[in-house]
Amino acid sequence: MELLRIDQTPSLQRIEPVTHVSTGSSFIEANTEAVSFAEMRDRHVIPVFLKDNEPAISHCEFIETVSQATQDAFGLATFPRADIRVSHPVKGRVYEARHKKAQELLPHEKTIYFERMAFMISIPDIRDEVSGNLLELTIGGVKAFHLDNLNSCKGGLEHFKVFIGFKNRVCTNLCVSTDGVRTDLKVRTLEELYQGVFDLIGSFDSVDFLRTLNSLTEYELEERQFAQIIGRCRMYQFLPTVPRKEIPELLINDTQVSRIAEHFYHDPNFSGSENGVIDLWRFFNLFTGANKQSYIDKYVERGVNGYEFTERIRQSLDGSYPEFWYLS
Numbered sequence: 001m002e003l004l005r006i007d008q009t010p011s012l013q014r015i016e017p018v019t020h021v022s023t024g025s026s027f028i029e030a031n032t033e034a035v036s037f038a039e040m041r042d043r044h045v046i047p048v049f050l051k052d053n054e055p056a057i058s059h060c061e062f063i064e065t066v067s068q069a070t071q072d073a074f075g076l077a078t079f080p081r082a083d084i085r086v087s088h089p090v091k092g093r094v095y096e097a098r099h100k101k102a103q104e105l106l107p108h109e110k111t112i113y114f115e116r117m118a119f120m121i122s123i124p125d126i127r128d129e130v131s132g133n134l135l136e137l138t139i140g141g142v143k144a145f146h147l148d149n150l151n152s153c154k155g156g157l158e159h160f161k162v163f164i165g166f167k168n169r170v171c172t173n174l175c176v177s178t179d180g181v182r183t184d185l186k187v188r189t190l191e192e193l194y195q196g197v198f199d200l201i202g203s204f205d206s207v208d209f210l211r212t213l214n215s216l217t218e219y220e221l222e223e224r225q226f227a228q229i230i231g232r233c234r235m236y237q238f239l240p241t242v243p244r245k246e247i248p249e250l251l252i253n254d255t256q257v258s259r260i261a262e263h264f265y266h267d268p269n270f271s272g273s274e275n276g277v278i279d280l281w282r283f284f285n286l287f288t289g290a291n292k293q294s295y296i297d298k299y300v301e302r303g304v305n306g307y308e309f310t311e312r313i314r315q316s317l318d319g320s321y322p323e324f325w326y327l328s
Helices: 037-043 059-074 190-203 206-218 223-236 241-245 254-266 280-291 296-317
Strands: 082-093 110-130 133-144 158-168 173-175 181-187
Touching: 037 059, 037 082, 059 082, 059 110, 059 133, 059 190, 082 296, 110 158, 110 206, 110 296, 133 190, 133 206, 133 296, 158 190, 158 206, 158 296, 173 280, 173 296, 181 190, 181 296, 206 280, 206 296, 223 254, 254 280, 280 296
Parallel strands: none
Antiparallel strands: 082 110, 110 133, 133 158, 158 173, 158 181
C-alpha cells in the first residue's frame, strides 16, 4: 500500500462523511448506542470551556477531520461510510422549559450531548485475508470529553485517540497494534488534529502488520495451555503489587476473561477444534471479541493490549520469550 504524502497541511475543507446506523454486529457494544452523523450535527449540543464559553472540538469536527486526512492520504474520490457509537449522555433542557416536568418536555426543549464517542471508517479497496477471514483497512477514533479540562479557557490541550488497523469482516473485531495507535493525541486546533492523524496513517506499515497477523495461524495452543492462560488471567487481577509489576500488563476485566473461555467452546467462527486445539489467530479474535464489551474510553488500549498479549504467547511458544508467566 502506497500512501500519498504532503509537506504542509492543506487547508481543511468541510466535508460531510457518509454515515449509517448499523443494524448488525457492532465494532463495540457494552453500553453504547448507534447514532448518525446528521443526528449529532443537528441535535447534539457542543460542550464549551466554562471560563470563556468557547466551544471544544466537537464529535462531528473530529470525524470530519479524520475523514479529510484519510481522503487526502489515500487519494480517495469519495469517502466510505462511518460507523458511530456513543455513550454516557449528558442531558439538559432549554431555559423556557425549566419548570416543566420531564414527561412534559417537547423534543425541541431537550438538549443532549454524549460524553464519549467512537467511530470506525473502513477502506474496502484495501483488504486481505487471514485464515479465510476478510480484513479491511480501518481508521477511526475515540473522544471522551471527561479527559479534557473544560473548567478552563479555550486553547488548552484537547485529548483524542486515533487508530489505523484492520477490521475482521466476519465479526467486526478490530485488529490494531501499537504502531497503528495514538492514545495520547493532544491538540489545540483542528489543523494539529489533522496533521496528527495524517502522520499516523503515513507511518503505518499495513503489509508488515498483515504478515504478523497471518503468522498467528502457524502457532497453536492445546486445551490445557489455553486453560492455564485463562486461569492466570483470573489470578493476575489479584496479584500483589510487586510481582504484578514484573508481569506483562493485562487490561481486560474478569467478565471479559470469562467471555473468552465461553467462546473457546461456543464461538461459531473462532472456537477451538474438536480435539481442544486453537491457533493464535482464533485466540486473538476471542480476545478482540471480548474487547467489544469495553467502555468506549478503554476500547483502543484494550485492543492494543490484546495484540501484544497474543504476540507474547507466540514468542513464548517459539522460545524467544520463555519466561512468560501466563504459560510458565
